[in-house]
Amino acid sequence: MVHGASGSRHKEVLDSSRPAIPDLTSLRLRLTQKTPVRRVSNGFETFPPRLAATIAIILLLSQTGCDKRGSDVSARRPESSPASSKTEPVPLTNMVLIKAGSFVRGKYPVTITHDFWLGKYEVTQGEYATLMGKNPSHFQGNTNRPVERLSYFQAVAYCSAVTKREQEAGRLPPDYAYRLPTEAEWEYACRAGTTNLFSFGDDSGTADQFAWTLENSEGTTHPVGLKRPNPWGLYDMHGNVWEWCLDWFAPYPAAPLTDPTGPASNKFKVFKGGGWNQEIEFARSVNRFMMAPSSGIYFVGLRVALSQSHQ
Numbered sequence: 276m277v278h279g280a281s282g283s284r285h286k287e288v289l290d291s292s293r294p295a296i297p298d299l300t301s302l303r304l305r306l307t308q309k310t311p312v313r314r315v316s317n318g319f320e321t322f323p324p325r326l327a328a329t330i331a332i333i334l335l336l337s338q339t340g341c342d343k344r345g346s347d348v349s350a351r352r353p354e355s356s357p358a359s360s361k362t363e364p365v366p367l368t369n370m371v372l373i374k375a376g377s378f379v380r381g382k383y384p385v386t387i388t389h390d391f392w393l394g395k396y397e398v399t400q401g402e403y404a405t406l407m408g409k410n411p412s413h414f415q416g417n418t419n420r421p422v423e424r425l426s427y428f429q430a431v432a433y434c435s436a437v438t439k440r441e442q443e444a445g446r447l448p449p450d451y452a453y454r455l456p457t458e459a460e461w462e463y464a465c466r467a468g469t470t471n472l473f474s475f476g477d478d479s480g481t482a483d484q485f486a487w488t489l490e491n492s493e494g495t496t497h498p499v500g501l502k503r504p505n506p507w508g509l510y511d512m513h514g515n516v517w518e519w520c521l522d523w524f525a526p527y528p529a530a531p532l533t534d535p536t537g538p539a540s541n542k543f544k545v546f547k548g549g550g551w552n553q554e555i556e557f558a559r560s561v562n563r564f565m566m567a568p569s570s571g572i573y574f575v576g577l578r579v580a581l582s583q584s585h586q
Contacts, residue, residue: 312585329574343456365446366581367437369395371508373464380561385459386533390543391582393464396499397421397518398433398577406436413573419498421516421576427544429567430455430519430577437579456543456580458563459535465548465560467507469480472559474505482555486514492551513558516576517546524565543567550574 277391306484345581366372369475370392377386401418403425411425425433434453441447476486483491484503492514500510522537523566537545543565552574557564566575 295326300387300407315357323450327571329549353358362448364448364451364581365441366392367394367441367579370579370581371395373460373507376468378463378466379470380462380527383527383533385535386531387460387463387464388534389582391456391579391580392462392507393460394578395508396578397516398579399499403433407418407433411571414496417498419501419513420496423496423516423576424571424573425576426568426571427519429571433577434579450584451581452584453579453581455519455521455577457534457536458522458547459532460580461518461520461547461578462560464507464509465505465512467505467509469506469560472561474560479555481556486555487511487551487560488514488549488555488558489551489553490555494551496551497521512548513560514549514555516548516574517550517564519547519575519577520545520547524563546575 308440322454371394373387373393374389374390375387377384379385386449398421399419400410400412400415400422403422404418407429410422411429412422413418413424414420431454434455437453438447438451441453442449447453465474467474469476471480473479473485475481482488485505486502487497499515502511502514505512523539523541524543524545525538525541528535544567545563545565547563549555549562566572
């Protein structure tokens, strides 16, 4: 939840009004044609030795008070390098930046190598209906309740619709996308640096402060954000509704993992977090459940993540 390089411009200074100074521009262009400039991935330039010497002379002249010559030189230069033209995303309100890190699942470490954003709250019925034009939820009457009874495919479609809306509004670069979190991202964010059964510790007796579960839900969902958040400021990570994850369900590999996304395919998709209809023990950080991606049920909803598309 929570986390660009800019290019620099070389200012060349030449004074053509002084005949004693050689035509350094012509010399620089001839050297460039003989030995091309190579642009590396971080946006900076590596110059061949002769061209580097020419640039050093130009910089020396600039320090001795030569007048600047700008219009015709700058007209030939690109306005910015690829690095400096990069646009940063403007996340939705109530997104929490989650920094890269790791946690231990069983005996093995799971490492997340990239930062990403995660919704502070579960997606509400109001948010879903406003964008998708309908509300599939069983428990209606308050639009701040979490949306539920939607399939994995409907959850993915909602994330895609958010991405499209935010890109069209100019708030999201084309290489970023809203999506479901992977199971590892979800668990990492839920744990929030803790090693306990729950993000609030091991004592389920204190769960009433943090979670809506069978013990206190009175058989229904509740508006998001009414309980206390986890240490990273995420609400309802335990209880209220289970939350779809990106992964297909499969047993965990008995090995350390880095940015796992589950198997390439399977029969069921993962959801995590526990819900209003089950005991608090089902809402432990590590717990998971599964369902066919075309199915929806009144105790499963979603929470959106945001990252660069290749992640």
